[in-house]
Amino acid sequence: xxxxxxxxxxxxxxxQACNKIDTTQELFRTIGxxxxxxxxxxxxxTVIQKIYVEEFTGHRCVYCPxxxxxxxxxxxxxxxxxxxxxxxxxxxxxxxxPPFDRNYKTPMGNIIxxxxxxxxxxxxxxxxxxxxxxxxxxxxxxxxxxxxxxDRKNVKAGxxxxxxxxxxxxxxxxxxAVTIIKDLPNPVQICLVLQQDAFISGQVDNGVPIxxxxxxxxxxxxxxxxxxxxLTPNGLVNTHYKYATTCxxxxxxxxxxxxxxxxxxxxxxxxxxxxxxxxxVVQVEQFEL
Amino acid sequence: xxxxxxxxxxxxxxxxxxxxxxxxSSAFAQIKVGSGTISGDFSFNGMFYIPDSTIGxxxxxxxxxxxxxxxxxxxxGGFSAGARYEFYLFPLIDFQDxxxxxxxxxxxxxxxxxxxxxxTGGYFYEQFGQGLTLRSYEDxxxxxxxxxxxxxxxxxxxxxxxLKGIWxxxxxxxxxxxxxxxxxxxxxxAEVALADMIPKLSEKGVTLTIGGSFVxxxxxAEDKMFDIYIDTAKYHAxxxxxxxxxFTATDIPDVIKxxxxxxxxxxxxxxxxxxxxxxxxxxxxxxxxxxxxxVNDPNLSNDYIYKRGEALLMSASYSxxxxxxxxxxxxxxxxxxxxxxxxxxxxxxLTLNYIPAINRQYSYQLLGNYSYASQPNGxxxxxxxxxxxxxxxTKIGGRxxxxxxxxxxxxxxxxxxxxxxSDTIGTITATEGYTSKFFGFxxxxxxxxxxxxxxxxxxxxxxxxxxxxxxxYNMVLQGKPGTINGxxxxxxxxxxxxxxxxxxxxxxxxxxxxxxxLEEKEKGSWIYLLLExxxxxxxxxxxxxxxxxxxxxxxxxxxxxxxxxxxxxRIALNFGKTRAGILCVGGxxxxxxxxxxxxxxxxxxx
Numbered sequence: 001x002x003x004x005x006x007x008x009x010x011x012x013x014x015x016q017a018c019n020k021i022d023t024t025q026e027l028f029r030t031i032g033x034x035x036x037x038x039x040x041x042x043x044x045x046t047v048i049q050k051i052y053v054e055e056f057t058g059h060r061c062v063y064c065p066x067x068x069x070x071x072x073x074x075x076x077x078x079x080x081x082x083x084x085x086x087x088x089x090x091x092x093x094x095x096x097x098p099p100f101d102r103n104y105k106t107p108m109g110n111i112i113x114x115x116x117x118x119x120x121x122x123x124x125x126x127x128x129x130x131x132x133x134x135x136x137x138x139x140x141x142x143x144x145x146x147x148x149x150x151d152r153k154n155v156k157a158g159x160x161x162x163x164x165x166x167x168x169x170x171x172x173x174x175x176x177a178v179t180i181i182k183d184l185p186n187p188v189q190i191c192l193v194l195q196q197d198a199f200i201s202g203q204v205d206n207g208v209p210i211x212x213x214x215x216x217x218x219x220x221x222x223x224x225x226x227x228x229x230x231l232t233p234n235g236l237v238n239t240h241y242k243y244a245t246t247c248x249x250x251x252x253x254x255x256x257x258x259x260x261x262x263x264x265x266x267x268x269x270x271x272x273x274x275x276x277x278x279x280x281v282v283q284v285e286q287f288e289l
Numbered sequence: 290x291x292x293x294x295x296x297x298x299x300x301x302x303x304x305x306x307x308x309x310x311x312x313x314s315s316a317f318a319q320i321k322v323g324s325g326t327i328s329g330d331f332s333f334n335g336m337f338y339i340p341d342s343t344i345g346x347x348x349x350x351x352x353x354x355x356x357x358x359x360x361x362x363x364x365x366g367g368f369s370a371g372a373r374y375e376f377y378l379f380p381l382i383d384f385q386d387x388x389x390x391x392x393x394x395x396x397x398x399x400x401x402x403x404x405x406x407x408x409t410g411g412y413f414y415e416q417f418g419q420g421l422t423l424r425s426y427e428d429x430x431x432x433x434x435x436x437x438x439x440x441x442x443x444x445x446x447x448x449x450x451x452l453k454g455i456w457x458x459x460x461x462x463x464x465x466x467x468x469x470x471x472x473x474x475x476x477x478x479a480e481v482a483l484a485d486m487i488p489k490l491s492e493k494g495v496t497l498t499i500g501g502s503f504v505x506x507x508x509x510a511e512d513k514m515f516d517i518y519i520d521t522a523k524y525h526a527x528x529x530x531x532x533x534x535x536f537t538a539t540d541i542p543d544v545i546k547x548x549x550x551x552x553x554x555x556x557x558x559x560x561x562x563x564x565x566x567x568x569x570x571x572x573x574x575x576x577x578x579x580x581x582x583x584v585n586d587p588n589l590s591n592d593y594i595y596k597r598g599e600a601l602l603m604s605a606s607y608s609x610x611x612x613x614x615x616x617x618x619x620x621x622x623x624x625x626x627x628x629x630x631x632x633x634x635x636x637x638x639l640t641l642n643y644i645p646a647i648n649r650q651y652s653y654q655l656l657g658n659y660s661y662a663s664q665p666n667g668x669x670x671x672x673x674x675x676x677x678x679x680x681x682x683t684k685i686g687g688r689x690x691x692x693x694x695x696x697x698x699x700x701x702x703x704x705x706x707x708x709x710x711s712d713t714i715g716t717i718t719a720t721e722g723y724t725s726k727f728f729g730f731x732x733x734x735x736x737x738x739x740x741x742x743x744x745x746x747x748x749x750x751x752x753x754x755x756x757x758x759x760x761x762y763n764m765v766l767q768g769k770p771g772t773i774n775g776x777x778x779x780x781x782x783x784x785x786x787x788x789x790x791x792x793x794x795x796x797x798x799x800x801x802x803x804x805x806x807l808e809e810k811e812k813g814s815w816i817y818l819l820l821e822x823x824x825x826x827x828x829x830x831x832x833x834x835x836x837x838x839x840x841x842x843x844x845x846x847x848x849x850x851x852x853x854x855x856x857x858x859r860i861a862l863n864f865g866k867t868r869a870g871i872l873c874v875g876g877x878x879x880x881x882x883x884x885x886x887x888x889x890x891x892x893x894x895x
Contacts, residue, residue, distance in 0.1 A: 238552055
């Protein structure tokens with residue numbers, strides 16, 4: 001019996017002295033210029049859940065100014081909301097004469113409008129949560145209640161955003177760091193967009209043309225694609241790690257929509273983390289330039 | 290200047306200690322303390338460096354340098370204890386280059402043994418079998434000391450059976466902060482000598498030993514970041530699919546640099562290695578074999594692949610009067626096994642196992658410059674040797690007989706087929722790496738040596754040795770391009786004037802064809818000449834020169850040395866130049882920088 005116990009103990013010890021790793025899965029991730037570091041638990045405690053609202057609008061949309069005012073009121077009450085205005089549909093098409101001759105539409109905005117099946121303006125996506133199957137655009141009367149119903153305590157990720165404008169090269173460099181606080185089982189991507197406030201041009205407001213309407217939060221371009229880029233090759237991220245990367249965009253002559261010049265002081269960069277399976281936005285952050 | 294003064298004063302202190310020891314040792318020899326005995330040894334190896342740009346001997350910051358150590362051991366019956374002080378504060382530049390620098394008590398131990406058990410605490414050395422899984426040893430010339438700090442138990446429960454168990458943290462040069470270490474080693478070894486257990490076997494002249502060992506190292510896993518260089522033209526499909534945009538361009542078209550990460554949970558913290566061995570002998574025949582395997586061990590030396598490692602070492606020999614025949618086979622694949630996965634592969638530090646070089650080891654200078662360095666991560670080869678003595682008092686053999694040795698050795702890299710995943714992603718890192726047929730020879734010839742030597746004593750005074758070798762030495766073994774394809778001829782002529790005085794002349798010529806792809810400084814033939822005059826048993830006076838006659842530089846490396854031996858003390862003084870190259874002992878090598886200067890070496894035991 002003693003010998004058997006000794007043998008079993010030895011075998012147990014030997015089995016503990018060897019870790020075999022399953023190599024049938026990819027063991028490493030290429031991460032471009034993404035720097036991966038352990039997270040800062042103290043920072044993680046300070047992160048608050050922010051909410052990303054994409055307002056789908058157009059300068060000839062009759063009720064869109066009312067929607068904009070509604071969102072402005074909600075944002076005044078809730079500073080955790082970050083808003084991007086996506087001008088889309090035929091109601092955003094420019095006319096040949098002022099004050100509706102500005103084109104605020106972007107290819108990126110058009111794709112988002114299509115992919116999220118936006119029909120009828122004004123509409124808004126809220127963290128890109130699904131309204132019902134294959135529909136993401138909430139009607140104006142739902143915005144407040146949907147936002148109020150979001151669980152703010154279940155913070156899964158934090159985003160830290162720093163931007164630098166190089167006037168010499170006319171480049172904006174946005175450094176974004178994503179801290180994974182809770183398990184994210186699905187692949188994620190970080191998406192950065194440039195948006196601009198204080199465009200003055202025409203807007204139909206409840207049937208009345210307003211020639212000097214102020215358009216804010218206007219989506220101008222994506223910095224790293226329509227849905228951003230992966231932080232790892234397969235998009236999967238580890239809990240308690242921080243993934244930091246930098247994206248750049250030129251705002252000078254090479255800016256793709258130079259018919260509307262960039263006014264840096266009116267611009268901001270918005271970074272949001274997307275769950276690529278549910279399509280929902282996990283976290284969002286904004287940096288005023 | 291302050292550093293120079295400090296190094297001189299430090300070396301002088303070591304030298305003063307040496308003189309004291311020489312005096313005390315010659316006066317007291319082994320010291321009796323009660324019923325026990327104190328013994329020890331001391332060594333001092335110092336040099337005054339002179340810069341010489343012609344041979345590349347650099348202007349070192351501290352020109353006076355020395356390695357010194359003192360061992361003191363106390364033995365009383367089955368109990369022994371000891372300690373070692375090493376002084377490498379301003380070490381010889383070879384040792385500084387491999388970071389073997391510092392000073393302090395580098396070894397202490399207490400050991401008790403009787404017929405049944407041996408228990409050791411402190412630093413200890415141990416080897417399982419032929420060392421494929423564990424060889425903890427020291428070699429002062431190489432700057433290797435991978436002793437383990439911990440404990441060891443050896444038990445002999447029955448005659449012919451020995452069990453060993455070890456646990457320890459491996460020494461890493463002069464880094465003594467063991468508390469902060471995140472790695473340790475444990476192992477078990479069992480050996481059964483059947484001939485000791487079965488008298489009938491020993492009566493028939495049979496020896497039969499079987500054994501097995503298991504060694505596991507633990508090292509805390511941390512996320513591993515590494516650079517990857519990827520040919521985007523070739524691997525476009527994969528990386529385009531992964532939509533990663535922010536790579537860094539490199540100087541090479543289409544090749545980009547990005548970073549990879551292996552997260553800590555994908556890195557094995559416990560890496561195990563096991564081996565089984567057999568030794569069989571009957572009369573003049575002997576067969577030895579050991580097979581070892583190692584589980585996934587991603588580390589710096591293997592580009593962090595997860596392939597299983599394995600090694601096979603087989604040797605057979607037969608000897609009878611006047612004839613000895615031996616043959617060996619070695620295959621090693623991914624068997625670089627170290628305490629820390631990020632240990633620098635170029636240095637032997639933190640190595641846990643030993644994959645020997647089985648080729649013939651030469652002490653002759655020009656062949657020694659191209660010694661084969663064992664390749665634990667990929668080598669396959671064999672060696673055969675025949676020693677024959679033409680009998681004494683025959684027409685051909687002469688009065689004293691004639692010794693002939695013929696040998697052949699050949700080593701290749703391994704035949705490897707990259708795993709499909711590595712071909713998809715452009716790197717073998719974090720994959721199984723490759724597959725390899727067990728007996729598949731790779732296309733790269735690492736080393737080949739075919740040679741013979743004939744030794745004959747003509748009379749009481751004259752003895753002559755003639756030798757010839759043809760060697761192929763791939764300079765990749767020294768991290769350089771090209772291959773040495775050389776014919777080496779040499780002779781050693783000894784003239785014994787009388788029982789006390791003798792002269793020895795050694796001459797070697799290594800012919801290297803001019804057309805080759807070697808670096809310019811490596812091209813061309815070498816000539817070596819040595820003359821030694823000895824007055825036995827106390828004095829040895831030597832002059833020698835290595836001449837790079839076939840090179841444009843025509844560099845000479847002259848040396849003169851005087852050695853004096855008194856009882857157990859040897860004092861040697863030498864002055865001259867040393868060429869840059871490698872120094873190998875048993876296939877373990879380290880680089881040697883070019884140097885010029887005056888050296889003093891003293892060793893004594895008491």
